Amino acid sequence: MKSKILLFVLLSLSVISCKNKEEQQEPKQEENNAFTITVDMIVKKDDSFQIYYMEDVNAPVDPKNYVDVAVKGSDASQAVVFKLPEDVVPANIRFDLGGNENQDPIKINSFKMNYFDKSFEAKNGDIDFFFGYNPQITFDKATATATIKKLPNEPYDPIFIAKTSLQDELKKMAM
Template sequence: MKNILFTFLIIIALFSCKDNTKEKTKNENGYNENTELKEDPKLQVLINAIILENDVFEVYYYELGQDTFHPKDFVFTKVIGKPESQDIIFILPEKTYPERLRLDFGKIKTQKPIKLNHIKILYGNKEYTFSEDEIRNEFKASKYLDFNKNKFLLSPREIEGRYDPYLYTKKVSNIVNYLIED
């Protein structure tokens, strides 16, 4: 009797711990069918560049209603230096739709000039690639970053002991809205 009760409890426990990623919905015939719950895609920023030294890059963002970039609103990624082009991808937190972006190009003061190839914003299967003219005219460099707009070379520099090389965008909310709309 104890074995039957024990087996029965095991069976109940197994069925009560089933995967809840499916949802029952009625199709047009009124029958229940299981459909996968979809996770919303996250906005991504992709920088393609040649970075020669290992470093840590960051993307800061602020959303509608904010006045400036907040020190807590950023994502980062480690970059492995190499002489070939590479994609550096930043995944923004879920339901983050920035008004502006700030692309920080490293923490190490010995970083060599960076050859910037292109910048994209991605969402699901949609993407927006900034044109060379948009990068030249709509991305502004901090005083800690020399931006050769003809060769697309970014040269970080230290000034009076401070080091903070970055590019920041004008408004990108129209691009973000385009990407997230159905």
């Protein structure tokens, strides 16, 4: 009888041990269906950047529909990743260049969008083809650098606005 109990205990431990090994060897892979925007840029001073998204190309900006990312200042290039809420595929976007009124010029190396197996990327001066900007930004296409200027009697709000060419790329991502 003791040998049957001992055999039962050993078999139970063996099954539990094998199950734990299987769980450790096969990590669960999450399916990522979030639309992401990655901006590779040089931001020399701490700041916070936002991507506002509209699911209709003609919809006005809704102050609730945005993703905010804090950025530590650095002389090195860094990837700033905006992960939109799951199942949101924007038809239009606006890229706000932060709230630090003393920010140095920002070099934008690339702008990339990913959604499932689809991706789009604009590099350096091509940013100018896909984005317009408000009067608070001077964009040097040759160096892909945005210089921000404060305007008298206007609130500080430097923004890049998607042109039709970027809206077309967003449309392709949604298909």
